[in-house]
Amino acid sequence: MKLHPxxxxxxxxxGRRDKRQLILDAxxxxxxxxxxxGARVSDIAREAGIAYGLVYHYFRNKEEILGTIFExxxxxFLDAVENVACSRTSTREKLTSxxxxxxxxxxxxxxxxxxxxxxxxxxxxxAEPGQIRAVGRLFQSVERILREGQEQGALRxxxxxxxxxxxxxxxxxxxxxxxxxxxxRAGDGESEDEYCAxxxxxxxxLFFDGVRAGGVA
Amino acid sequence: MKLHPxxxxxxxxxGRRDKRQLILDAxxxxxxxxxxxGARVSDIAREAGIAYGLVYHYFRNKEEILGTIFExxxxxFLDAVENVACSRTSTREKLTSxxxxxxxxxxxxxxxxxxxxxxxxxxxxxAEPGQIRAVGRLFQSVERILREGQEQGALRxxxxxxxxxxxxxxxxxxxxxxxxxxxxRAGDGESEDEYCAxxxxxxxxLFFDGVRAGGVA
Amino acid sequence: MKLHPxxxxxxxxxGRRDKRQLILDAxxxxxxxxxxxGARVSDIAREAGIAYGLVYHYFRNKEEILGTIFExxxxxFLDAVENVACSRTSTREKLTSxxxxxxxxxxxxxxxxxxxxxxxxxxxxxAEPGQIRAVGRLFQSVERILREGQEQGALRxxxxxxxxxxxxxxxxxxxxxxxxxxxxRAGDGESEDEYCAxxxxxxxxLFFDGVRAGGVA
Amino acid sequence: MKLHPxxxxxxxxxGRRDKRQLILDAxxxxxxxxxxxGARVSDIAREAGIAYGLVYHYFRNKEEILGTIFExxxxxFLDAVENVACSRTSTREKLTSxxxxxxxxxxxxxxxxxxxxxxxxxxxxxAEPGQIRAVGRLFQSVERILREGQEQGALRxxxxxxxxxxxxxxxxxxxxxxxxxxxxRAGDGESEDEYCAxxxxxxxxLFFDGVRAGGVA
DNA sequence: GATGAATGAGCTTTCATTCAT
DNA sequence: AATGAATGAAAGCTCATTCAT
Numbered sequence: 001m002k003l004h005p006x007x008x009x010x011x012x013x014x015g016r017r018d019k020r021q022l023i024l025d026a027x028x029x030x031x032x033x034x035x036x037x038g039a040r041v042s043d044i045a046r047e048a049g050i051a052y053g054l055v056y057h058y059f060r061n062k063e064e065i066l067g068t069i070f071e072x073x074x075x076x077f078l079d080a081v082e083n084v085a086c087s088r089t090s091t092r093e094k095l096t097s098x099x100x101x102x103x104x105x106x107x108x109x110x111x112x113x114x115x116x117x118x119x120x121x122x123x124x125x126x127a128e129p130g131q132i133r134a135v136g137r138l139f140q141s142v143e144r145i146l147r148e149g150q151e152q153g154a155l156r157x158x159x160x161x162x163x164x165x166x167x168x169x170x171x172x173x174x175x176x177x178x179x180x181x182x183x184x185r186a187g188d189g190e191s192e193d194e195y196c197a198x199x200x201x202x203x204x205x206l207f208f209d210g211v212r213a214g215g216v217a
Numbered sequence: 218m219k220l221h222p223x224x225x226x227x228x229x230x231x232g233r234r235d236k237r238q239l240i241l242d243a244x245x246x247x248x249x250x251x252x253x254x255g256a257r258v259s260d261i262a263r264e265a266g267i268a269y270g271l272v273y274h275y276f277r278n279k280e281e282i283l284g285t286i287f288e289x290x291x292x293x294f295l296d297a298v299e300n301v302a303c304s305r306t307s308t309r310e311k312l313t314s315x316x317x318x319x320x321x322x323x324x325x326x327x328x329x330x331x332x333x334x335x336x337x338x339x340x341x342x343x344a345e346p347g348q349i350r351a352v353g354r355l356f357q358s359v360e361r362i363l364r365e366g367q368e369q370g371a372l373r374x375x376x377x378x379x380x381x382x383x384x385x386x387x388x389x390x391x392x393x394x395x396x397x398x399x400x401x402r403a404g405d406g407e408s409e410d411e412y413c414a415x416x417x418x419x420x421x422x423l424f425f426d427g428v429r430a431g432g433v434a
Numbered sequence: 435m436k437l438h439p440x441x442x443x444x445x446x447x448x449g450r451r452d453k454r455q456l457i458l459d460a461x462x463x464x465x466x467x468x469x470x471x472g473a474r475v476s477d478i479a480r481e482a483g484i485a486y487g488l489v490y491h492y493f494r495n496k497e498e499i500l501g502t503i504f505e506x507x508x509x510x511f512l513d514a515v516e517n518v519a520c521s522r523t524s525t526r527e528k529l530t531s532x533x534x535x536x537x538x539x540x541x542x543x544x545x546x547x548x549x550x551x552x553x554x555x556x557x558x559x560x561a562e563p564g565q566i567r568a569v570g571r572l573f574q575s576v577e578r579i580l581r582e583g584q585e586q587g588a589l590r591x592x593x594x595x596x597x598x599x600x601x602x603x604x605x606x607x608x609x610x611x612x613x614x615x616x617x618x619r620a621g622d623g624e625s626e627d628e629y630c631a632x633x634x635x636x637x638x639x640l641f642f643d644g645v646r647a648g649g650v651a
Numbered sequence: 652m653k654l655h656p657x658x659x660x661x662x663x664x665x666g667r668r669d670k671r672q673l674i675l676d677a678x679x680x681x682x683x684x685x686x687x688x689g690a691r692v693s694d695i696a697r698e699a700g701i702a703y704g705l706v707y708h709y710f711r712n713k714e715e716i717l718g719t720i721f722e723x724x725x726x727x728f729l730d731a732v733e734n735v736a737c738s739r740t741s742t743r744e745k746l747t748s749x750x751x752x753x754x755x756x757x758x759x760x761x762x763x764x765x766x767x768x769x770x771x772x773x774x775x776x777x778a779e780p781g782q783i784r785a786v787g788r789l790f791q792s793v794e795r796i797l798r799e800g801q802e803q804g805a806l807r808x809x810x811x812x813x814x815x816x817x818x819x820x821x822x823x824x825x826x827x828x829x830x831x832x833x834x835x836r837a838g839d840g841e842s843e844d845e846y847c848a849x850x851x852x853x854x855x856x857l858f859f860d861g862v863r864a865g866g867v868a
Numbered sequence: 869g870a871t872g873a874a875t876g877a878g879c880t881t882t883c884a885t886t887c888a889t
Numbered sequence: 890a891a892t893g894a895a896t897g898a899a900a901g902c903t904c905a906t907t908c909a910t
Contacts, residue, residue, distance in 0.1 A: 019873080019874090037254055040899085040900065041901065041902085042900090042901095050875090051874055051876060052877095053874075053877095053902085053903080053904080054873075054874055056901090056902065056904095057873070057874075061902075062901075132400060136400065146428065154429075154430055155428045155429060155430055156426075156428060156430040159422065159426075159428060160419055162401075163388075163392070163419045163420060163423065164423055164428060166388055166391040167384065167385075167387075167391075167424065168384075168388070169387075169391060170386075170387035170388040170390055170391030171383055171384030171385070171387040171388055172387070173390075173391065174383040174386060174387030174390065175383050178383065183349060183353065202376070202377055202380045203380060203384060206376050206380065206381055206427070207384065207423075207427060208427045208428055209373075209376075209427040209429055210423070210424060210425045210426040210427030210429075211366070211372045211373065211376060211424060211425055212373065212425040212427075213372055213373040214373070236890085236891095257884085258883075258884065258885085259883080267891080267892090268892045268893060269892090269893075270885090270886085270887085270892055270893060270894095271890075271891055273885070273886080274890070274891080278885075279884070279885095453894080453895090471688055474878085474879070474880085475880065475881085476879095484895080484896090485895060485896045485897060486896075486898095487881085487882080487883080487895075487897060487898095488894075488895055488896075488897095490881065490882075490883095491893095491894070491895075495880075495881080496880075552778075566832060566834060570834065580862065583862070587864055588863075588864055589862045589864055590860075590863065590864040590865070593853070593856065593860075593862060594853055596835075597826070597850060597853045597854060597857065598862060600822055600826050600829065601822030601825075601854060603821075603825060604818075604820075604821035604823070604824055605814075605817055605818030605821040605822055606821070607821055607824075607825065608817040608820060608824065609814070609817050609821070615778055615783060617783060617787065636811055636814045640810050640814065640815055640818050640858075640861070641862060642861045642863040643810075643861040643863055644857070644858060644859045644861030644863075645797065645800070645806045645807065645810060645815060645858060646805075646806060646859040646860055646861075647804055647805055647806055647807040648807070691903085691904060692904075692905060692906085693904080693905095701870080701871090702870060702871045702872060703871090703872075704870070704871055704906090704908085705869075705870055705871075708869070708870080712906075713906095
C-alpha cells in the first residue's frame with residue numbers, strides 16, 4: 001500500500017531548512033482558513049510560532065509563499081501522476097489511479113487542496129506562463145495515456161484526446177471542488193477512502209462507457 | 218436564430234437605473250483587466266466616467282458590485298439553461314445546447330466570463346450558501362436532463378446522474394477556463410462560432426459514447 | 435522698507451489650496467524639529483491637524499514634500515536675488531543686499547532655513563541635476579554682478595568671478611550654518627536685525643578689501 | 652614632498668585592529684555610494700567581506716561607524732592644519748597650505764570627503780557639541796593665523812578674524828562641494844594636482860587682495 | 869572572534885468608505 | 890444626484906539590533 005504523494009512525512013523537522021518548512025506549513029493552514037488575501041503575514045508568523053520578520057528572511061514576500069506552496073507540492077503530485085502514466089498497467093487502471101490521486105488529495109491534505117482550488121488556481125500567479133505550463137503537464141500526462149490507449153486499441157479512435165483530457169480532469173476537479181465546498185460528502189457509513197474509490201470508479205466508468213443507452217454492446 | 222442570453226441589449230440606457238448599470242458594466246471591464254483585488258473603486262468610477270463617491274449611492278461596497286455582477290447575469294444564464302431543460306427535444310440535443318451556452322458565453326461576453334471564472338468563482342462570496350445554491354441549480358438542471366434521459370431509455374441506467382453532471386459541466390468548465398487563459402484557441406480559419414460548436418459536439422459525443430473501444434456497437 | 439521674500443503672508447488661508455499649504459508649513463516645522471528622517475508622515479499630519487492619509491492626497495510621498503518645500507521658497511528667494519542683480523545700484527550695494535537676503539533668511543524663517551541647511555542640502559535630491567541647477571542660479575547671479583563690476587571698473591580684473599562667487603556665498607553659508615547651529619549669535623544688546631546687517635557688512639568689506647595690510651592705498 | 656594627511660598608509664593591516672579598519676574603510680565606500688541612510692549594515696559587511704553580526708562587535712551601532720569615520724580622519728586632518736598654523740612661514744603661505752589641504756582631500760580620498768560633505772556634515776551627530784567643537788578647531792586655527800598676521804602687521808587691522816575665517820573656509824567648502832557634486836572639474840590638460848593648486852592660489856589671492864579695483868597700491 | 873538566524877518596532881503607503889457641500 | 894476631499898484602519902515590508910551557537 002503506497003502513501004499518497006501529498007501525505008506529509010511525520011519526522012519532526014529540526015535542521016536548518018526547518019523554519020522555512022514551518023512557515024510553508026503554517027501558511028497552508030492559514031490560507032485555508034482565511035484565504036490568501038484575508039491572511040496577514042503576521043497571521044502566518046503567529047501560526048508558525050516565529051517572529052514576524054523571519055518570514056521575510058526566507059521569502060521575498062507573501063506571494064512568493066503562495067508560489068512556493070504550489071511549486072513544492074505540485075511537483076510531487078505531478079511525479080506521482082507521471083509515474084502512473086509510465087506504469088505497465090491497463091489504460092483503465094491508469095485513469096483510475098489518477099482519479100484516485102486527484103480525489104485522494106483532499107483526504108490527505110485538505111488544507112493544501114483547499115488552498116490550491118480556492119487560492120492558487122485564481123491568483124494572478126496562476127495566469128503566469130510558468131504556472132500554466134506546470135498545470136498543463138497534468139493534462140499532457142492524461143492525454144498521453146489516452147493516446148496510448150487509442151494506439152493499443154483499448155480506446156476507440158475518433159475522439160480528440162485533448163478535449164477528452166479536459167473532460168476527465170474537469171469532472172474530477174468539480175468533484176474535488178464540491179468536496180472542498182462541502183456540497184458533497186461521503187455517504188453514511190462510508191469512509192473517506194471508500195468515498196474516494198467510489199467516485200473515482202464512477203468517473204472512470206462514465207468516462208469509459210459514456211451515458212448512452214446501448215453503448216455497451 | 219436566438220441570441221445568447223448573455224449578449225447585451227443594445228438599447229442606450231437612459232432612465233434612472235442607468236448609472237447603476239454603467240457602474241456594473243465598467244466594473245466587469247475593470248475586474249477583467251485588473252482582477253477584483255487589483256481594482257480600486259476609483260478605477261471603476263473612472264471607467265464609468267463618474268465620481269467615485271457615487272458608487273456608494275448604488276452599492277453598499279465593492280463586494281456587492283461583484284455579487285451583483287454575478288447575480289444579474291447568472292440568473293439570465295440559468296433561465297436559458299432551464300428553458301433548454303424543459304424543451305421538448307432529445308436528451309442529446311439538450312446537452313448540446315447547454316454545452317453551447319456555456320462555451321458560447323466567452324464568445325459573447327469574454328470579460329464577464331473572465332470575471333466569473335477568475336474572480337467570482339474564487340471570491341469568498343462563492344463559498345456562501347446563496348451562491349453555492351445558485352451554481353447548484355446549473356448542476357440540478359443537467360442532472361434532471363440526465364435523469365429524464367434514463368427514464369426515457371435514451372441513457373443507460375447504472376450511472377449516478379449526480380457524478381455525471383459534474384463530469385459534464387466540469388469538462389466544459391475546463392474548456393472555458395483554458396479558453397480564458399489563452400491555452401486553447403480556435404483553429405486556423407475557424408470562426409469563434411465554429412470553434413464553440415465543434416468543442417460542444419466533441420464533449421457531448423465523448424460524454425455520450427465514452428472512450429472505450431467497441432463502446433459503439 | 436521691503437519685506438524679506440521668505441516672510442510668510444499673514445492671511446489666514448481658507449480656499450482649497452490651503453490644506454496643501456497647511457501640510458507644507460507643518461512639514462517645515464516638523465522637519466526643523468526632528469529632521470527629515472526623524473519625522474514621520476504622521477507627525478506632519480498631526481502638526482497640520484489633518485488626517486494621516488490626506489497627506490497622500492496632496493503629495494505622492496514624503497520626499498515630494500521636501501522637494502516642494504525647497505522649490506516653492508527657493509524660487510521666491512532666487513527672484514529676490516535676481517531682482518537685486520538687475521537693480522541699478524553699485525556693485526557693493528548689490529552684494530550687501532544679497533548678503534542681507536541670505537543672512538536675513540534665518541531671522542525671518544528660522545525653521546525653513548534650518549531645513550534648507552540641514553536637510554535639503556544633504557538630501558539625495560540635492561544631488562539631483564534639477565536641484566543643483568536651481569542652486570547654481572544663485573551662484574550665477576553673483577557671478578554676473580561680479581563680472582559687471584569688472585566691466586564697469588568697480589572691481590579689479592584678474593580674479594575669476596566663478597571662484598569669487600564661491601568664496602562670497604560660501605562665507606555667507608558658513609555664517610548662516612553657524613547661526614543655525616547656535617555657534618554664533620547676536621552680541622549683547624544687539625538686535626537680530628543689527629546682527630545681520632553687521633555680518634553682511636563685514637563679509638562684504640572683507641570680500642572687497644581683502645585682509646592684506648596696505649591693501650587700501 | 653609631503654603626503655596628504657588623509658592619504659592611506661599602504662601597510663597591509665594584519666593585527667587585531669584590522670577587522671575594525673576593514674569595516675571603516677568599507678563603510679566609507681558604501682556611504683559614498685549609497686548615502687548613510689541608504690546603506691544597510693549588511694551592505695557594509697558585504698563590502699568588508701565579513702558577517703554582518705561582526706559589525707556589532709566593533710561598533711555599538713551604525714551611527715558610531717559614521718562618527719568614527721569622522722573622528723579618525725578629522726583628527727589627522729586637524730593635526731596637519733595645526734602644524735601649518737604653528738609653522739614658521741608667512742601668513743600667506745600658511746593660508747595657501749591650508750587651502751591646499753582642504754582642496755587636496757578630495758583628490759586623495761574622494762569617498763571620505765564625499766561622506767564628510769554629504770553625510771556627516773548633515774547628520775544629527777554634526778549638531779552635537781563634540782562634533783561642532785571638533786569642526787570649530789579648524790576655524791580656530793585659521794582665526795589664530797589671521798590674528799597673528801594682524802599682530803605681525805602682515806594683515807590689516809579692522810576686520811573680524813572670526814568672520815574672516817568663515818569667509819575663507821566657507822569659500823573652500825563650497826569649492827570642495829562643487830567638486831564632489833561634479834559641478835566643477837579640472838580644466839583640459841590640467842592634472843588634479845594642478846587644479847587644486849590653482850584654486851587654492853585663487854582663493855588665497857582673493858582673500859588677501861579683495862575684489863575692489865585699486866585695492867593693490 | 870565569528871556567524872547569520874531571529875526579532876519586532878516602526879515606517880510608508882494604500883484604499884475602502886464616509887460625509888460635507 | 891453628484892462630487893471628491895477627508896478619514897484612518899490596516900497591511901506589507903525594512904532593517905538595525907540581538908543572541909544562540
